[in-house]
Amino acid sequence: MPEPVVVAVDQGTTGTTVCVLDRDARVVGRAHADVAASYPRPGWVEQDPERLWRGVVDTVAAALAAGGRRATDIGAVGITNQRETTVLWDRRTGEPVHPAIVWQDRRTAAACEKLAAAGHGPAVAERTGLVLDPYFSGTKIAWILDADPELRRRAGRGELAFGTVDSWLVWRLTGGRRHVTDVTNASRTMLLDLATATWSAPMAELLDVPAELLAEVRPSSEVYAETDPAAFLGVAVPVAAAVGDQQAALFAQACVEAGQAKNTYGTGSFVLLNTGPTPPPPSREGALLRTVAFQLAGEPAHYALEGAVLATGAAVQWLRDGLGVIGSAAETAGLAASLDGNDGVYFVPALAGLGAPHWDARARGTLVGLTRGTGRAHLARAVLESIAYRTRDIAVAMSATGTPVTELRADGGAAANPWLMQFQADILGVPVDVPDNLETTALGSGYLAGLATGFFPDRAALAALRRTATRYEPRMPTAERDRLYADWLRALDRSRGWSRD
Numbered sequence: 021m022p023e024p025v026v027v028a029v030d031q032g033t034t035g036t037t038v039c040v041l042d043r044d045a046r047v048v049g050r051a052h053a054d055v056a057a058s059y060p061r062p063g064w065v066e067q068d069p070e071r072l073w074r075g076v077v078d079t080v081a082a083a084l085a086a087g088g089r090r091a092t093d094i095g096a097v098g099i100t101n102q103r104e105t106t107v108l109w110d111r112r113t114g115e116p117v118h119p120a121i122v123w124q125d126r127r128t129a130a131a132c133e134k135l136a137a138a139g140h141g142p143a144v145a146e147r148t149g150l151v152l153d154p155y156f157s158g159t160k161i162a163w164i165l166d167a168d169p170e171l172r173r174r175a176g177r178g179e180l181a182f183g184t185v186d187s188w189l190v191w192r193l194t195g196g197r198r199h200v201t202d203v204t205n206a207s208r209t210m211l212l213d214l215a216t217a218t219w220s221a222p223m224a225e226l227l228d229v230p231a232e233l234l235a236e237v238r239p240s241s242e243v244y245a246e247t248d249p250a251a252f253l254g255v256a257v258p259v260a261a262a263v264g265d266q267q268a269a270l271f272a273q274a275c276v277e278a279g280q281a282k283n284t285y286g287t288g289s290f291v292l293l294n295t296g297p298t299p300p301p302p303s304r305e306g307a308l309l310r311t312v313a314f315q316l317a318g319e320p321a322h323y324a325l326e327g328a329v330l331a332t333g334a335a336v337q338w339l340r341d342g343l344g345v346i347g348s349a350a351e352t353a354g355l356a357a358s359l360d361g362n363d364g365v366y367f368v369p370a371l372a373g374l375g376a377p378h379w380d381a382r383a384r385g386t387l388v389g390l391t392r393g394t395g396r397a398h399l400a401r402a403v404l405e406s407i408a409y410r411t412r413d414i415a416v417a418m419s420a421t422g423t424p425v426t427e428l429r430a431d432g433g434a435a436a437n438p439w440l441m442q443f444q445a446d447i448l449g450v451p452v453d454v455p456d457n458l459e460t461t462a463l464g465s466g467y468l469a470g471l472a473t474g475f476f477p478d479r480a481a482l483a484a485l486r487r488t489a490t491r492y493e494p495r496m497p498t499a500e501r502d503r504l505y506a507d508w509l510r511a512l513d514r515s516r517g518w519s520r521d
Contacts, residue, residue: 049087268464327414
């Protein structure tokens with residue numbers, strides 16, 4: 021009889037990846053499917069919740085087949101997901117009542133500015149750990165309800181449910197039996213009281229979100245229910261983990277103790293620093309987010325400081341699809357390396373505004389320093405450099421809290437770019453450590469599901485499985501590092517000028 025396996029689902033912004041893990045946490049089957057988005061207006065980003073759900077089921081089936089496994093071999097399912105993306109559905113039919121509003125969507129910028137102008141920013145930061153920004157779910161929920169008064173009436177009657185993507189998937193996997201969300205995803209809604217890890221009635225009132233919409237908040241690693249065979253490949257197996265994608269990567273990178281940090285380079289980039297079992301104090305002017313890192317069943321939650329860069333891989337995609345400058349992301353390393361320097365060309369990737377530590381929703385992407393001699397290589401290098409500069413912006417803010425980043429553990433697609441990783445180490449002045457498996461978001465959900473079901477023995481055993489593939493040591497002289505970063509800050513100021521005009 022085949023050994024059981026854990027199915028780790030990573031439902032991301034641009035694709036769904038499923039990894040099948042054996043008891044040694046080795047990936048024995050894998051599949052990936054792209055995820056489409058629509059852009060109905062400038063600044064709006066939407067997805068079809070039904071396509072997200074069907075894509076997960078189909079990709080699980082493909083991953084099992086790739087590993088020569090069957091659905092009956094599944095010992096547990098773990099989910100990690102794009103976090104702030106907002107789904108509302110009918111509790112009776114399970115049908116979505118509106119397209120999912122993706123975390124990148126900026127349509128509620130004016131609502132956030134109105135709340136900030138009314139003086140609510142400090143209270144929001146103190147209670148939730150977040151800033152007033154359209155990135156988060158709360159104002160997205162309110163927008164959907166305000167756009168259709170009948171939906172607001174139905175929400176108040178308890179007929180509708182809200183969830184981030186984890187909650188939506190658990191609902192569908194369990195045939196609608198469980199409406200739950202894990203504490204890490206809940207902490208991204210602007211509706212959770214960070215200190216108590218429970219929904220905040222004052223925040224729900226402030227954002228005009230009916231409490232009847234909200235799911236039960238549970239630990240990241242716990243058996244929530246079994247799958248409904250009619251919905252999921254004909255089997256009833258434990259759904260045993262849900263965790264936001266960035267927190268999943270933190271866990272898989274073995275950043276499970278206070279002071280350890282990672283950066284996931286995906287559509288955006290996200291630097292998380294584990295701060296331990298006590299919520300960290302607010303950072304200066306809300307520069308960094310405070311969020312839940314993970315929670316195991318029966319244990320207190322761990323917390324983290326987070327800095328979010330809203331467009332990094334998306335900027336490389338723009339070079340490829342928007343401008344046609346490159347044919348593939350892999351070309352950027354060679355193009356960047358073909359130059360001895362950047363020749364004063366800087367790109368600010370504010371394609372969806374600026375995230376941490378600036379939080380300027382009206383900033384715009386900016387390219388400066390162009391001359392007649394500027395070519396493809398300069399553009400590719402400027403985009404890669406911008407990813408590293410934005411990471412340093414966040415590291416500087418973390419150092420200001422009294423917890424400097426002394427090593428950065430890197431994962432995600434761009435961590436495979438050797439030129440970028442070396443430049444990242446150079447511009448930070450600290451080592452960058454890249455693991456042998458870059459799909460840490462999927463691994464994190466699988467690890468947490470395996471812990472909940474006894475498939476994996478304990479957290480220490482999983483941490484020992486992390487192996488370094490490449491370690492990049494800084495080699496740039498300090499004076500050059502500081503000169504480049506000073507020029508970057510001047511370019512950054514140009515991008516923010518749009519919001520002041």
